[in-house]
Amino acid sequence: MIQIDLSMDYFQYDIYTLIQAFFPGEEIKVTFQEEIQKEFNGIFLKTIYTESGVTFRLTESGCESIREKTVVWDNDDRKWRKRQLKICLYHMLSEHTGKLLPWGNLTGIRPVKIVMNILEQGKTLEEARRELKEIYCMTDEKIELALEIANEELRKLSEFDYSTGYSLYVGIPFCPTTCLYCSFTSYPIIRWKERTEEYLQSLFEELTYISEKMKNVRLDSVYIGGGTPTTLEAEQLRALIGFIREKFDCSHVKEFSVEAGRPDSITREKLVVLKESGIDRISINPQTMNDETLKVIGRQHSVEDIRKAFALAREVGFSTINMDIILGLPGENVSHVKHTMEEIKKLSPENLTVHTLALKRAARLKLHIDDYEEDINAAPEEMMKIAAQEAESMGMKPYYLYRQKNMGGNLENVGYAKEGHTGLYNILIMEEKQTIIAAGAGASTKFLVEEGQIHRVENVKDVSNYMERIHEMIERKEEVLKEYDSQICGGLC
Numbered sequence: 001m002i003q004i005d006l007s008m009d010y011f012q013y014d015i016y017t018l019i020q021a022f023f024p025g026e027e028i029k030v031t032f033q034e035e036i037q038k039e040f041n042g043i044f045l046k047t048i049y050t051e052s053g054v055t056f057r058l059t060e061s062g063c064e065s066i067r068e069k070t071v072v073w074d075n076d077d078r079k080w081r082k083r084q085l086k087i088c089l090y091h092m093l094s095e096h097t098g099k100l101l102p103w104g105n106l107t108g109i110r111p112v113k114i115v116m117n118i119l120e121q122g123k124t125l126e127e128a129r130r131e132l133k134e135i136y137c138m139t140d141e142k143i144e145l146a147l148e149i150a151n152e153e154l155r156k157l158s159e160f161d162y163s164t165g166y167s168l169y170v171g172i173p174f175c176p177t178t179c180l181y182c183s184f185t186s187y188p189i190i191r192w193k194e195r196t197e198e199y200l201q202s203l204f205e206e207l208t209y210i211s212e213k214m215k216n217v218r219l220d221s222v223y224i225g226g227g228t229p230t231t232l233e234a235e236q237l238r239a240l241i242g243f244i245r246e247k248f249d250c251s252h253v254k255e256f257s258v259e260a261g262r263p264d265s266i267t268r269e270k271l272v273v274l275k276e277s278g279i280d281r282i283s284i285n286p287q288t289m290n291d292e293t294l295k296v297i298g299r300q301h302s303v304e305d306i307r308k309a310f311a312l313a314r315e316v317g318f319s320t321i322n323m324d325i326i327l328g329l330p331g332e333n334v335s336h337v338k339h340t341m342e343e344i345k346k347l348s349p350e351n352l353t354v355h356t357l358a359l360k361r362a363a364r365l366k367l368h369i370d371d372y373e374e375d376i377n378a379a380p381e382e383m384m385k386i387a388a389q390e391a392e393s394m395g396m397k398p399y400y401l402y403r404q405k406n407m408g409g410n411l412e413n414v415g416y417a418k419e420g421h422t423g424l425y426n427i428l429i430m431e432e433k434q435t436i437i438a439a440g441a442g443a444s445t446k447f448l449v450e451e452g453q454i455h456r457v458e459n460v461k462d463v464s465n466y467m468e469r470i471h472e473m474i475e476r477k478e479e480v481l482k483e484y485d486s487q488i489c490g491g492l493c
């Protein structure tokens, strides 16, 4: 148990998340102006604010010594104070635990965004390195990774004026079965088979609204995700993509992706439809190339099915295929990851996305955590290194990165790509560089109202609810577009 006691509610969230990063899975309690109880067992962090600064005092039961560090405010700026506080607390916790966190005191999900900001200010690489080390306490390895990715993203974004366009996300919330770790909006297709047409009709209504509203704004990329879009029938996929092409001006679209995702939803007919409809990037996501693990995570397909789906996609003519893998799946150790990477190498996709298992609240895995706790997150750092080395040996470079809460080893998810196959949509959504309008159940629209400021509009997750309340989903977007018309569409909406 960890108790954070504060003399006032100031930077509580920052202190909490940093403690959480050092002690993943530990119970953390926040109190105000309490004294340590005699029977207390654990770490007690007293935070005392004064006019001139803040003092952290850390005691641990069974440990005689008390650690103490003080930050003296010499500036009124809240952002500056937050930085100083985080640096101080990071060093204190690092000394106490003997741990260095790979991403230092950065607890947010988009570390590359900070690096991009530094580079966009015109600072040299050396200045950027110094800042990342001194202010954010990142390890050298992560500094180099973040700089490489930020440079790659800036290079890709410099190819066009992303600030005047937008992207479209379309969500199909059905999957063949629900994976153990899933935290997305996903419902077993078997239960919804009879109502997919009805779902598409609601989706078309929402898409029609977006197309009319955004008709004067350039559409840069389209992503159909989910769920698993290929749970739809081939003709439904044709109708959906045809509808998008008819309603939206796709003449400037640089990338049109479909998450084929699960091999157990892929057929030749569907791949042919995607190819004929002009889709240039698909994903076939194994997560692991070990049959035993596929069973544990609730997949009803084999490694052989993954190989067949991949071969089929090549035969049909797809030249940009992404594969997703997850590190730290239940029962997997370093040798499983090596095996997965060797098998993926034989297939040679153009993109690889490496996830570290994140235990999100909604996932069944979290619900059954006791059954798997000992098996998960074994040596995630070593696994990450293997995946990175193998990606490099396939001729890939890292090009986007994000973190999630509760990630194994406090690490990250990294997207790798071969030259010329960088996924634009992934960069745009991760770095929040332009508005992404999302349609479908559970879809989340991110309106960029000004540089660095996102206004989110969520659609309801439940499919029946989405269909019944489709006008409300549209109305939610309308309200924001009315309010921020000039910022989002340059007054053209």
Ligand code: SF4
Binding pocket: 174, 175, 177, 178, 179, 181, 182, 183, 184, 185, 186, 226, 227, 228, 261, 262
């Ligand atoms: S394929 Fe993806 S969206 Fe579908 S159940 Fe598995 S994790 Fe969830």
